[in-house]
Amino acid sequence: MTAPHSTSTDKAPVHWADIGVNLTDKQFRDDRSEVIQRAEAAGVVWQLLTGTNVEESRQAIELARDHDGLQATAGLHPHSARFYSGSLENELRELLARPGVKAAGEMGLDFNRDFSPRPDQERAFEAQLALATEFGLPVFLHERDAHDRFYPILKAHRDALPGAVVHCFTGSRKALFDYLDLDCHIGITGWVCDERRGKPLAELLHNIPDNRLLLETDAPYLLPRDLPEPPPKKRRNEPSLLPWIGQRVAQWRGQKVEQVADMTYRNARALFG
Numbered sequence: 001m002t003a004p005h006s007t008s009t010d011k012a013p014v015h016w017a018d019i020g021v022n023l024t025d026k027q028f029r030d031d032r033s034e035v036i037q038r039a040e041a042a043g044v045v046w047q048l049l050t051g052t053n054v055e056e057s058r059q060a061i062e063l064a065r066d067h068d069g070l071q072a073t074a075g076l077h078p079h080s081a082r083f084y085s086g087s088l089e090n091e092l093r094e095l096l097a098r099p100g101v102k103a104a105g106e107m108g109l110d111f112n113r114d115f116s117p118r119p120d121q122e123r124a125f126e127a128q129l130a131l132a133t134e135f136g137l138p139v140f141l142h143e144r145d146a147h148d149r150f151y152p153i154l155k156a157h158r159d160a161l162p163g164a165v166v167h168c169f170t171g172s173r174k175a176l177f178d179y180l181d182l183d184c185h186i187g188i189t190g191w192v193c194d195e196r197r198g199k200p201l202a203e204l205l206h207n208i209p210d211n212r213l214l215l216e217t218d219a220p221y222l223l224p225r226d227l228p229e230p231p232p233k234k235r236r237n238e239p240s241l242l243p244w245i246g247q248r249v250a251q252w253r254g255q256k257v258e259q260v261a262d263m264t265y266r267n268a269r270a271l272f273g
Protein backbone atom coordinates (compact mmCIF):
# COMPACT_ATOMS: atom_id res chain seq x y z
CA MET A 1 0.00 0.00 0.00
CA THR A 2 1.25 3.47 -0.81
CA ALA A 3 0.62 6.50 1.38
CA PRO A 4 -2.70 8.28 0.73
CA HIS A 5 -1.05 11.45 -0.51
CA SER A 6 1.28 9.80 -3.00
CA THR A 7 0.63 10.34 -6.67
CA SER A 8 2.01 8.34 -9.53
CA THR A 9 3.92 10.32 -12.12
CA ASP A 10 3.21 8.31 -15.26
CA LYS A 11 -0.61 8.30 -15.17
CA ALA A 12 -3.35 10.82 -15.85
CA PRO A 13 -4.55 12.52 -12.65
CA VAL A 14 -7.26 10.58 -10.84
CA HIS A 15 -10.45 12.38 -9.81
CA TRP A 16 -12.40 11.46 -6.69
CA ALA A 17 -15.79 12.54 -5.36
CA ASP A 18 -16.49 12.59 -1.61
CA ILE A 19 -20.27 12.54 -1.21
CA GLY A 20 -20.32 13.02 2.58
CA VAL A 21 -18.28 15.83 4.16
CA ASN A 22 -19.40 17.65 7.31
CA LEU A 23 -17.26 20.65 6.42
CA THR A 24 -19.31 23.01 8.58
CA ASP A 25 -18.31 21.05 11.68
CA LYS A 26 -16.53 23.15 14.29
CA GLN A 27 -13.53 20.83 14.05
CA PHE A 28 -12.82 22.53 10.70
CA ARG A 29 -13.35 26.07 11.97
CA ASP A 30 -9.70 27.08 12.03
CA ASP A 31 -8.37 25.56 8.80
CA ARG A 32 -11.29 25.00 6.43
CA SER A 33 -9.54 26.42 3.36
CA GLU A 34 -6.45 24.28 3.97
CA VAL A 35 -8.70 21.22 4.22
CA ILE A 36 -10.27 22.08 0.87
CA GLN A 37 -6.84 22.64 -0.69
CA ARG A 38 -5.45 19.36 0.65
CA ALA A 39 -8.47 17.55 -0.77
CA GLU A 40 -7.94 19.07 -4.20
CA ALA A 41 -4.23 18.20 -4.08
CA ALA A 42 -5.21 14.59 -3.33
CA GLY A 43 -7.52 14.54 -6.37
CA VAL A 44 -10.76 14.95 -4.38
CA VAL A 45 -12.14 17.58 -6.71
CA TRP A 46 -15.84 17.15 -5.96
CA GLN A 47 -17.40 17.26 -2.49
CA LEU A 48 -20.99 17.12 -1.29
CA LEU A 49 -21.25 18.99 2.02
CA THR A 50 -23.76 17.51 4.45
CA GLY A 51 -26.44 19.77 5.87
CA THR A 52 -27.81 18.28 9.10
CA ASN A 53 -29.92 21.22 10.28
CA VAL A 54 -31.04 24.61 8.96
CA GLU A 55 -27.99 26.52 10.15
CA GLU A 56 -25.43 23.99 8.89
CA SER A 57 -27.27 23.63 5.60
CA ARG A 58 -27.13 27.39 5.18
CA GLN A 59 -23.38 27.41 5.91
CA ALA A 60 -22.80 24.50 3.52
CA ILE A 61 -24.65 26.37 0.76
CA GLU A 62 -22.46 29.44 1.36
CA LEU A 63 -19.29 27.35 1.16
CA ALA A 64 -20.55 25.77 -2.05
CA ARG A 65 -21.23 29.21 -3.48
CA ASP A 66 -17.68 30.35 -2.72
CA HIS A 67 -15.69 27.27 -3.85
CA ASP A 68 -15.63 25.39 -7.15
CA GLY A 69 -16.16 21.69 -6.71
CA LEU A 70 -18.25 22.03 -3.55
CA GLN A 71 -22.00 21.45 -3.41
CA ALA A 72 -24.44 21.10 -0.53
CA THR A 73 -27.39 19.20 0.85
CA ALA A 74 -30.13 20.75 2.99
CA GLY A 75 -32.05 18.80 5.59
CA LEU A 76 -32.65 17.78 9.19
CA HIS A 77 -30.75 14.82 10.66
CA PRO A 78 -32.86 12.21 12.52
CA HIS A 79 -31.02 13.11 15.73
CA SER A 80 -32.73 16.51 15.58
CA ALA A 81 -36.08 15.27 14.25
CA ARG A 82 -37.94 16.44 17.36
CA PHE A 83 -37.39 20.02 16.16
CA TYR A 84 -39.20 19.47 12.86
CA SER A 85 -42.06 21.97 12.55
CA GLY A 86 -44.02 23.93 9.99
CA SER A 87 -41.71 26.90 10.29
CA LEU A 88 -38.59 24.73 10.01
CA GLU A 89 -40.11 23.15 6.91
CA ASN A 90 -40.55 26.60 5.39
CA GLU A 91 -36.89 27.36 6.06
CA LEU A 92 -35.87 24.07 4.42
CA ARG A 93 -38.07 24.88 1.46
CA GLU A 94 -36.27 28.17 1.00
CA LEU A 95 -32.87 26.41 1.19
CA LEU A 96 -33.79 23.56 -1.17
CA ALA A 97 -34.63 26.10 -3.87
CA ARG A 98 -31.11 27.60 -3.80
CA PRO A 99 -28.49 26.91 -6.45
CA GLY A 100 -25.72 24.65 -5.20
CA VAL A 101 -28.14 22.36 -3.35
CA LYS A 102 -27.88 18.97 -5.02
CA ALA A 103 -29.80 16.75 -2.56
CA ALA A 104 -32.38 16.85 0.20
CA GLY A 105 -31.13 15.51 3.53
CA GLU A 106 -29.42 14.40 5.63
CA MET A 107 -32.65 12.71 6.65
CA GLY A 108 -33.68 9.29 7.88
CA LEU A 109 -33.96 7.16 11.00
CA ASP A 110 -31.40 6.45 13.74
CA PHE A 111 -32.68 3.90 16.24
CA ASN A 112 -29.13 3.32 17.50
CA ARG A 113 -28.81 6.60 19.37
CA ASP A 114 -32.52 7.51 19.62
CA PHE A 115 -31.69 11.18 20.22
CA SER A 116 -35.21 12.04 19.02
CA PRO A 117 -38.33 9.96 19.77
CA ARG A 118 -38.97 7.43 17.01
CA PRO A 119 -42.40 8.82 16.01
CA ASP A 120 -40.78 12.24 15.56
CA GLN A 121 -38.03 10.68 13.44
CA GLU A 122 -40.56 8.99 11.17
CA ARG A 123 -42.60 12.16 10.82
CA ALA A 124 -39.56 14.29 9.90
CA PHE A 125 -38.32 11.59 7.48
CA GLU A 126 -41.65 11.35 5.64
CA ALA A 127 -42.03 15.11 5.47
CA GLN A 128 -38.56 15.53 3.96
CA LEU A 129 -39.13 12.74 1.44
CA ALA A 130 -42.21 14.69 0.31
CA LEU A 131 -40.12 17.87 0.10
CA ALA A 132 -37.49 16.13 -2.03
CA THR A 133 -40.23 14.97 -4.38
CA GLU A 134 -41.64 18.48 -4.57
CA PHE A 135 -38.22 19.90 -5.49
CA GLY A 136 -37.23 17.01 -7.76
CA LEU A 137 -34.05 16.36 -5.72
CA PRO A 138 -32.32 13.08 -4.88
CA VAL A 139 -32.19 12.21 -1.18
CA PHE A 140 -29.20 11.80 1.14
CA LEU A 141 -30.26 9.14 3.63
CA HIS A 142 -29.09 8.08 7.08
CA GLU A 143 -30.22 4.72 8.48
CA ARG A 144 -28.82 3.14 11.59
CA ASP A 145 -30.40 0.09 13.24
CA ALA A 146 -33.72 1.12 11.71
CA HIS A 147 -33.99 -0.91 8.51
CA ASP A 148 -37.37 -2.49 9.35
CA ARG A 149 -39.11 0.89 9.54
CA PHE A 150 -36.89 2.80 7.13
CA TYR A 151 -37.34 0.42 4.21
CA PRO A 152 -41.17 0.57 3.89
CA ILE A 153 -41.20 4.35 4.35
CA LEU A 154 -38.57 4.84 1.63
CA LYS A 155 -40.26 2.30 -0.62
CA ALA A 156 -43.54 4.21 -0.50
CA HIS A 157 -41.79 7.36 -1.78
CA ARG A 158 -39.08 5.89 -3.95
CA ASP A 159 -40.80 5.98 -7.35
CA ALA A 160 -41.40 9.72 -7.03
CA LEU A 161 -37.76 10.49 -6.21
CA PRO A 162 -35.10 11.09 -8.87
CA GLY A 163 -32.45 9.26 -6.83
CA ALA A 164 -31.37 8.14 -3.37
CA VAL A 165 -28.15 7.32 -1.55
CA VAL A 166 -28.03 5.37 1.69
CA HIS A 167 -25.01 7.15 3.12
CA CYS A 168 -22.49 5.51 5.45
CA PHE A 169 -24.03 2.12 4.82
CA THR A 170 -23.01 -0.33 7.57
CA GLY A 171 -26.04 -2.65 7.50
CA SER A 172 -26.64 -6.32 6.82
CA ARG A 173 -26.58 -8.25 3.58
CA LYS A 174 -30.39 -8.24 3.55
CA ALA A 175 -30.50 -4.47 4.04
CA LEU A 176 -28.01 -3.98 1.21
CA PHE A 177 -30.06 -6.04 -1.23
CA ASP A 178 -33.28 -4.32 -0.13
CA TYR A 179 -31.76 -0.91 -0.89
CA LEU A 180 -30.36 -2.10 -4.21
CA ASP A 181 -33.85 -3.39 -5.05
CA LEU A 182 -35.09 0.15 -4.52
CA ASP A 183 -32.38 1.29 -6.94
CA CYS A 184 -30.52 3.19 -4.22
CA HIS A 185 -26.89 4.18 -4.40
CA ILE A 186 -24.74 2.94 -1.52
CA GLY A 187 -22.30 5.27 0.27
CA ILE A 188 -19.21 3.53 1.65
CA THR A 189 -16.98 5.15 4.28
CA GLY A 190 -13.70 4.31 6.00
CA TRP A 191 -15.71 1.91 8.15
CA VAL A 192 -14.31 -0.72 5.76
CA CYS A 193 -10.79 0.22 6.91
CA ASP A 194 -11.49 -1.21 10.35
CA GLU A 195 -10.15 -4.76 10.29
CA ARG A 196 -12.43 -5.97 13.05
CA ARG A 197 -15.66 -3.99 12.97
CA GLY A 198 -15.63 -3.30 9.23
CA LYS A 199 -14.98 -6.79 7.94
CA PRO A 200 -18.62 -7.92 7.47
CA LEU A 201 -19.25 -4.79 5.39
CA ALA A 202 -16.01 -5.15 3.42
CA GLU A 203 -17.06 -8.69 2.48
CA LEU A 204 -20.32 -7.33 1.03
CA LEU A 205 -18.66 -4.71 -1.18
CA HIS A 206 -18.44 -6.87 -4.29
CA ASN A 207 -22.26 -7.09 -4.34
CA ILE A 208 -22.66 -3.39 -5.08
CA PRO A 209 -22.98 -2.82 -8.85
CA ASP A 210 -20.35 -0.52 -10.37
CA ASN A 211 -22.96 2.11 -11.15
CA ARG A 212 -24.40 2.23 -7.62
CA LEU A 213 -21.21 2.62 -5.59
CA LEU A 214 -20.32 5.96 -3.95
CA LEU A 215 -17.49 6.86 -1.59
CA GLU A 216 -17.44 9.25 1.34
CA THR A 217 -15.24 10.15 4.27
CA ASP A 218 -18.07 11.42 6.54
CA ALA A 219 -15.29 13.74 7.80
CA PRO A 220 -14.50 14.76 10.50
CA TYR A 221 -15.91 11.44 11.73
CA LEU A 222 -14.81 7.89 10.93
CA LEU A 223 -11.05 8.38 10.55
CA PRO A 224 -9.82 5.21 8.77
CA ARG A 225 -8.23 3.00 11.42
CA ASP A 226 -5.52 1.58 9.17
CA LEU A 227 -3.75 4.78 8.08
CA PRO A 228 0.04 4.62 8.05
CA GLU A 229 1.75 6.19 11.08
CA PRO A 230 1.65 8.89 12.20
CA PRO A 231 -2.15 9.41 12.19
CA PRO A 232 -3.43 12.96 11.55
CA LYS A 233 -3.24 15.37 14.45
CA LYS A 234 -6.47 15.57 16.49
CA ARG A 235 -7.44 12.21 14.93
CA ARG A 236 -9.72 14.13 12.63
CA ASN A 237 -10.86 12.71 9.31
CA GLU A 238 -10.82 14.94 6.23
CA PRO A 239 -11.73 14.65 2.53
CA SER A 240 -8.07 14.35 1.40
CA LEU A 241 -8.15 10.84 2.92
CA LEU A 242 -10.85 9.61 0.53
CA PRO A 243 -8.34 7.94 -1.85
CA TRP A 244 -7.16 5.79 1.07
CA ILE A 245 -10.69 4.47 1.50
CA GLY A 246 -10.98 4.04 -2.26
CA GLN A 247 -7.85 1.95 -2.28
CA ARG A 248 -9.29 -0.43 0.34
CA VAL A 249 -12.61 -0.63 -1.49
CA ALA A 250 -10.77 -1.45 -4.71
CA GLN A 251 -8.90 -4.29 -2.98
CA TRP A 252 -12.07 -5.83 -1.59
CA ARG A 253 -13.83 -5.55 -4.96
CA GLY A 254 -10.87 -6.86 -6.92
CA GLN A 255 -10.73 -3.72 -9.06
CA LYS A 256 -8.07 -1.18 -9.92
CA VAL A 257 -7.95 1.96 -7.80
CA GLU A 258 -8.23 4.17 -10.89
CA GLN A 259 -11.34 2.30 -11.97
CA VAL A 260 -12.99 2.77 -8.56
CA ALA A 261 -12.07 6.47 -8.55
CA ASP A 262 -13.44 6.98 -12.04
CA MET A 263 -16.72 5.15 -11.60
CA THR A 264 -17.54 6.58 -8.15
CA TYR A 265 -16.74 10.08 -9.42
CA ARG A 266 -19.00 9.60 -12.40
CA ASN A 267 -21.75 8.05 -10.26
CA ALA A 268 -21.69 11.08 -7.95
CA ARG A 269 -21.87 13.52 -10.87
CA ALA A 270 -24.73 11.57 -12.45
CA LEU A 271 -26.77 11.23 -9.26
CA PHE A 272 -26.29 14.77 -8.00
CA GLY A 273 -26.43 16.41 -11.42
Ligand SMILES: [Zn+2]
Pocket residue numbers: 106141142167168
Ligand atom coordinates in the same frame (compact mmCIF):
# COMPACT_ATOMS: atom_id res chain seq x y z
ZN1 LIG B 1 -25.32 10.09 8.74
